[in-house]
Amino acid sequence: METELDMMTGYPRSRAAAREAGQPYFFTGRPCKHGHRSLQSTARGECQECNRLRAAKTYYASLYSPEMNPNTFSDD
Numbered sequence: 001m002e003t004e005l006d007m008m009t010g011y012p013r014s015r016a017a018a019r020e021a022g023q024p025y026f027f028t029g030r031p032c033k034h035g036h037r038s039l040q041s042t043a044r045g046e047c048q049e050c051n052r053l054r055a056a057k058t059y060y061a062s063l064y065s066p067e068m069n070p071n072t073f074s075d076d
């Protein structure tokens with residue numbers, strides 16, 4: 001019988017299962033729309049790699065921004 005948890009990661013295999021288990025992340029084993037195979041946030045549905053890349057992009061953009069405005073650092 002197949003378990004609800006992914007064999008490799010130990011995380012739930014679907015967002016619904018993750019919600020039920022109270023897990024902040026899940027792992028479907030399928031690539032996201034950008035081709036990453038990584039954990040996905042239960043709350044946002046975003047893959048961790050996408051999240052990391054987006055955060056890095058924001059960070060580096062801020063480094064080279066002529067106006068280093070801390071107000072541009074918002075959660076979204």
Ligand SMILES: [Zn+2]
Pocket residue numbers: 032033034035036047048049050051
């Ligand atoms: Zn991704």
